[in-house]
Amino acid sequence: MKFRGILLVGAALASGAAAACNRTFLVDATDKYVAAQAEGKPATLTAITADNLNYTESDKTVDITTGVLAQPMKIDHNRSIHDTTLCATFTELIVTDPAKPYVIATRMVFTNDKASLIETIATKPGDWAFNATGYLHWNSLENWDPIPADKRDTRAVIQAAGDAYFNRFDNASYAVPFGTPCARLEGGAYTDPRGAGGNTCSLGLPSTIVVTNRRYVVDEEMGAVSIFLGFPGLDRSVPQEPMPDSHLFRVEGGKIRYIHTVSAKALERSPVVRFWMGTTPVYLFGGPKHYQAIFASRDLTYNGIMLQIGFPKLWRMTREEIQRFANDKSGHKETPLPGTEHVPPQQRYWATKYHVLYDFLSRKHHIKPIVDEFARQFSRDVVEKFPLGQWTTLSIDELTRRDFTRCAITTLFGPKILELNPDFLDAFWYFDSYASVLVYGFPRWMYPQPFRASDRFLDRIEKYVEAGLKDFDWNGPDVDAQWEPHFGTRITRELTKWLTDAGFQRKSVAGALGTLVFGQNSNTIPVVSWMLMELNKDPQLLSAVRAEVADAFVTDPLTGARTLDTQKVAALPLLQSLFTEILRLRVSMVIMRVADRPMTINGVDVPRGALVHAYSRIAQTDEATWGSPEHPADQFWPERHIKYVEERDPETGTLRKRREFAMAASPACFFPFGGGVPMCPGRHFAKNEIFTMVAILVDRFEMEFVRWTNPDGSPSDRPAESDQRFSGIGSLPPTVT
Numbered sequence: 001m002k003f004r005g006i007l008l009v010g011a012a013l014a015s016g017a018a019a020a021c022n023r024t025f026l027v028d029a030t031d032k033y034v035a036a037q038a039e040g041k042p043a044t045l046t047a048i049t050a051d052n053l054n055y056t057e058s059d060k061t062v063d064i065t066t067g068v069l070a071q072p073m074k075i076d077h078n079r080s081i082h083d084t085t086l087c088a089t090f091t092e093l094i095v096t097d098p099a100k101p102y103v104i105a106t107r108m109v110f111t112n113d114k115a116s117l118i119e120t121i122a123t124k125p126g127d128w129a130f131n132a133t134g135y136l137h138w139n140s141l142e143n144w145d146p147i148p149a150d151k152r153d154t155r156a157v158i159q160a161a162g163d164a165y166f167n168r169f170d171n172a173s174y175a176v177p178f179g180t181p182c183a184r185l186e187g188g189a190y191t192d193p194r195g196a197g198g199n200t201c202s203l204g205l206p207s208t209i210v211v212t213n214r215r216y217v218v219d220e221e222m223g224a225v226s227i228f229l230g231f232p233g234l235d236r237s238v239p240q241e242p243m244p245d246s247h248l249f250r251v252e253g254g255k256i257r258y259i260h261t262v263s264a265k266a267l268e269r270s271p272v273v274r275f276w277m278g279t280t281p282v283y284l285f286g287g288p289k290h291y292q293a294i295f296a297s298r299d300l301t302y303n304g305i306m307l308q309i310g311f312p313k314l315w316r317m318t319r320e321e322i323q324r325f326a327n328d329k330s331g332h333k334e335t336p337l338p339g340t341e342h343v344p345p346q347q348r349y350w351a352t353k354y355h356v357l358y359d360f361l362s363r364k365h366h367i368k369p370i371v372d373e374f375a376r377q378f379s380r381d382v383v384e385k386f387p388l389g390q391w392t393t394l395s396i397d398e399l400t401r402r403d404f405t406r407c408a409i410t411t412l413f414g415p416k417i418l419e420l421n422p423d424f425l426d427a428f429w430y431f432d433s434y435a436s437v438l439v440y441g442f443p444r445w446m447y448p449q450p451f452r453a454s455d456r457f458l459d460r461i462e463k464y465v466e467a468g469l470k471d472f473d474w475n476g477p478d479v480d481a482q483w484e485p486h487f488g489t490r491i492t493r494e495l496t497k498w499l500t501d502a503g504f505q506r507k508s509v510a511g512a513l514g515t516l517v518f519g520q521n522s523n524t525i526p527v528v529s530w531m532l533m534e535l536n537k538d539p540q541l542l543s544a545v546r547a548e549v550a551d552a553f554v555t556d557p558l559t560g561a562r563t564l565d566t567q568k569v570a571a572l573p574l575l576q577s578l579f580t581e582i583l584r585l586r587v588s589m590v591i592m593r594v595a596d597r598p599m600t601i602n603g604v605d606v607p608r609g610a611l612v613h614a615y616s617r618i619a620q621t622d623e624a625t626w627g628s629p630e631h632p633a634d635q636f637w638p639e640r641h642i643k644y645v646e647e648r649d650p651e652t653g654t655l656r657k658r659r660e661f662a663m664a665a666s667p668a669c670f671f672p673f674g675g676g677v678p679m680c681p682g683r684h685f686a687k688n689e690i691f692t693m694v695a696i697l698v699d700r701f702e703m704e705f706v707r708w709t710n711p712d713g714s715p716s717d718r719p720a721e722s723d724q725r726f727s728g729i730g731s732l733p734p735t736v737t
């Protein structure tokens, strides 16, 4: 087996010498800092740093040779401001590299031509509202040109504008000189996403927060003030404790035009964080107590997310179609909610959606035949391709994204979808690469690519739907079949029939089916890739799994044919532990709900219409929850969820140890499939599908790791990493960029 890895990218080294504390000296210093960060070589700053330099990250002193500054990165944007009075600088860096995106704020203070303090806040996926691509995009729309000499404000005016903003935080009547337009950029969220041009900086400001320890950099030429400070209140578990925070203000004619914030660690430390997406408040909850409350709540709905994101962006419904769902208040259950009994069955859209997705994807008697069909197709079309008794070098990436995906799609949707569209897999993976931007990103007029990728993908599904509606005998014996060759499984047929009969446009029918293709493959394929990688890297693990899996095969005494018992394999403890560990580390989902009415979650007031988020990565990598002294939470450890039980062999009477699967922490802190009523309907099928692939492969083949490679097949000296572009929307595939 052969793997894909990633290429290490470097950048040019800066050179030059320091001079006195004037603008030229400070500009040279920030240039050197940016170059040192690009190269990941802090040593190149030695000429401008004092012997007793204090280097901090998020307010903690860190060894400069092992911190963020020692990581090379391709910097997409940098902006610095220079304060010749305080002899200090501020730099904003944006790195959109999907493998390791960052937004970094750095303040340097110089004494006698040498930096005595470099303080950095480096935000990355997991920090609240983090989105480096968004940060870059909104930044690029702003004008930060130097202010003409005759229009410059004094440093006192510029600093006062920034100070007024924070003074307002504990005094709602404090006058802040907001300009028009004025926009705030937090993480990747922008307060004026539609470019409406008003003062959106004043939206949603706190009124009881006293910020601490303000540290300034003021640049009159750029009309800018950077304020580093302590921001208490973000972390409600320690409400008095200030969090590291940076705000950069652009001030023109005494008025604030832009505000850029960088706040690190808030998510990881905070059980509850509130922020704003446009004008909507978002409450991000952390901790098992909160997760349980969110998943149990009836007032927090997933339907609101479908109306805002799922239907328009993925199902690609028209407004009128979305409105039909919005008008239906009768609930998802078979019996309408009290007071809605008059709603005709054909207008009970939520209930039908729930019934079609959940019955046909989750019920055992429906999924067992699908999984058996998958195992049959996988053995026939994938495994038989490789001759026994000889070595073949394969790319796991190729194998999973081509052969496995083809088999998974053919099982769920039938062979027609690929016969009619020979380039279907390309269209799907191309769409997949844009899915996060489509879901969270900008409107079509601003960023058309994701919509084009979606159009290309859905056009192919439409063709398949059209052919099915024409050729399939809707009154014939196959109408209730568990599998038939046009639509494949019942879920695909039922979804098509329901939406077509209800008069939804073809594109929406295709959108619903496309979301199913996406839910199925975008999540399972990366998981199976990671499982195979781990098995190939560790021969001991591979042979332990192989031994365990052997028990799940049944050999026909007459023909000698081996078939997999798909139910038995799903209960194997080591395989379950390996699967759970991959889901824990490689699935990054923001679970989203909308508050249907004003409510309180464990004492936190949440207004009607607010968004409630829970971030699986935070829950699933929490050290206190999952870590052990030998195996920290961020480390892959295939036996993390195994318990050894001693038992006596009934035949020999000797004591032996048996493995049992036992989740290493409370299931409340593990939600790769979401939770509550809208929990992923495909979760059982996903597990069965993944276990089937792994079991058949390890049973049939010897495997050996060959090397990591770059996308072009050339060798790489680095292993694959999680592709952070998918952060927040599902399984993180290995990066190939």
Ligand code: HEM
Pocket (backbone or CB within 6 Å): 302, 357, 361, 412, 515, 516, 519, 520, 521, 523, 524, 527, 587, 589, 591, 592, 671, 672, 673, 674, 675, 676, 678, 679, 680, 681, 682, 683, 685, 686, 730, 731
């Ligand atoms: C490792 C694999 C998978 C993961 C991690 C995963 C994860 C998720 C999550 C987190 C949700 C949202 C649940 C919530 O908000 O509480 C979801 C929804 C969904 N998933 Fe999965 N999923 C996987 C596999 C699958 C498979 C194999 C299918 C289909 C065959 C599927 C179909 C769906 C569908 C249709 C929805 C939306 C349900 C709705 O609109 O109500 N998923 N999935």
